Amino acid sequence: xxxxxxxxxxxxxxxxxxxxxxxxxxxxxxxxxxxxxxxxxxxxxxxxxxxxxxxxxxxxxxxxxxxxxxxxxxxxxxxxxxxxxxxxxxxxxxxxxxxxxxxxxxxxxxxxxxxxxxxxxxxxxxxxxxxxxxxxxxxxxxxxxxxxxxxxxxxxxxxxxxxxxxxxxxxxxxxxxxxxxxxxxxxxxxxxxxxxxxxxxxxxxxxxxxxxxxxxxxxxxxxxxxxxxxxxxxxxxxxxxxxxxxxxxxxxxxxxxxxxxxxxxxxxxxxxxxxxxxxxxxxxxxxxxxxxxxxxxxxxxxxxxxxxxxxxxxxxx
Numbered sequence: 341x342x343x344x345x346x347x348x349x350x351x352x353x354x355x356x357x358x359x360x361x362x363x364x365x366x367x368x369x370x371x372x373x374x375x376x377x378x379x380x381x382x383x384x385x386x387x388x389x390x391x392x393x394x395x396x397x398x399x400x401x402x403x404x405x406x407x408x409x410x411x412x413x414x415x416x417x418x419x420x421x422x423x424x425x426x427x428x429x430x431x432x433x434x435x436x437x438x439x440x441x442x443x444x445x446x447x448x449x450x451x452x453x454x455x456x457x458x459x460x461x462x463x464x465x466x467x468x469x470x471x472x473x474x475x476x477x478x479x480x481x482x483x484x485x486x487x488x489x490x491x492x493x494x495x496x497x498x499x500x501x502x503x504x505x506x507x508x509x510x511x512x513x514x515x516x517x518x519x520x521x522x523x524x525x526x527x528x529x530x531x532x533x534x535x536x537x538x539x540x541x542x543x544x545x546x547x548x549x550x551x552x553x554x555x556x557x558x559x560x561x562x563x564x565x566x567x568x569x570x571x572x573x574x575x576x577x578x579x580x581x582x583x584x585x586x587x588x589x590x591x592x593x594x595x596x597x598x599x600x601x602x603x604x605x606x607x608x609x610x611x612x613x614x615x616x617x618x619x620x621x622x623x624x625x626x627x628x629x630x631x632x633x634x635x636x637x638x639x640x641x642x643x644x645x646x647x648x649x650x651x652x653x654x655x656x657x
Contacts, residue, residue: 341654343370344403346422347413350374351441352511352568353383353545354468354484355413357643358650361485365644366651371403373422383545389423397423404430409654411437415445417456435657439466440476450475464657470591471565480653481591485646486571488637492549495577495634502534504620505555509540509548509569516561517583524613533620549576556626557581557619562607564588574602575637577630579619583607596640602633 343362345355355372362368372386385391387400404410404425410418417438418428438457440446446453454476457465465479473481486493506525510516518539525537538555540548549572552558558573560566562583573580581604584592593599604619606612619626 341368341409341651342403342407343368343409343411343654344407345370345372345411345413346416346420346427347372347374348416348420349376349378349414350383350385351414351443351468352484354441354568356384356386357485357487358647359386361487361643361647362651365647368647368651368654373400373403375416375420375422392423401425407434409435409437409657411439413439414441414443435464435654436462437464437466437657438462439468439482440472440479441468442472446472447475454478469565469567470588471563471585473591474587481595482650482653483595483641483646484568484571485641485643486568486575486637487643488575492546492553493572493575495630496553499554499556501556501623503536504534504557504623504626505536505538506557506559506616506619507538507540507552507555508559509552510561513541515563516567517559517563520562520609521559521612524609524616528613528616528620533617535616535620552576552578556623556630557604557616559612562612564607566592566603570603571637571641574633574641577634579604579626579629580633581606581612581615583611596636598636598640600632602629602636604629 347355350356359370359372362370374388400423410427418431465476466482467473467476467479468484470481508521510518528535538551540551553576557579560570560582564583564585565588566582570580570582584603584605592601604615606615
């Protein structure tokens with residue numbers, strides 16, 4: 341099976357991680373072509389059109405011709421030009437997949453995409469978080485993955501217990517409850533709580549992971565679901581705070597086959613403040629949550645598990 345993933349930009353570096361995990365754990369020849377670099381996170385690239393010379397362009401053409409599956413991410417589709425090629429010219433005999441990651445164009449007008457897929461007869465639809473099933477109920481939820489065994493995604497055994505260190509790494513502060521978090525942190529510090537806070541903003545992913553790994557807890561957001569930041573923090577053995585709602589929690593429980601989820605749930609500022617007070621006061625609680633988080637990722641949400649689920653789904657298309 342040969343898969344070519346196509347994206348304008350790689351959302352949070354997830355597409356390249358899927359390709360790597362499919363090759364490593366599922367025996368699927370998966371490649372990724374991208375058009376743009378956004379933010380400064382320095383995600384790993386594969387076939388990045390602006391960087392391709394004549395040989396790379398020729399290789400992309402070969403992949404478009406020979407791939408069994410064209411897997412489009414976010415708003416890209418067969419009428420998005422990738423270098424000199426239009427994927428629409430290569431659809432004959434191929435399976436087409438559309439994969440959504442919460443892009444604002446999709447969130448603001450999901451009916452535009454639903455109508456397009458109905459019109460084109462597209463039924464192979466994926467979303468990256470359960471909340472997006474509300475916008476695209478015809479889709480299947482495929483969880484994102486993180487490579488658990490990479491050094492920066494393993495727990496730091498030498499992390500000191502004090503001071504209590506909290507981090508937050510928002511891609512977009514307006515969507516990640518950053519202002520609410522800052523207000524809570526300021527209030528707790530004003531009361532004298534020993535709290536070291538690291539706002540990790542617009543840095544390469546390797547630096548983000550290094551700084552996050554040195555902390556005890558990570559705040560994701562309170563939008564009702566979770567982000568890649570949650571998965572990274574759980575893998576690193578951190579206490580992970582996010583506002584999972586009942587809809588999201590139910591889907592995660594079904595996927596993981598376990599009802600005891602490792603997140604610290606905080607759905608508003610009051611709950612967030614209470615959670616931070618508990619974590620700051622109890623190093624043993626932090627260690628236990630970190631241990632449970634890492635174990636949960638290894639046993640329930642590893643890159644091997646997710647990659648094989650995707651490969652099995654491909655095989656049924």
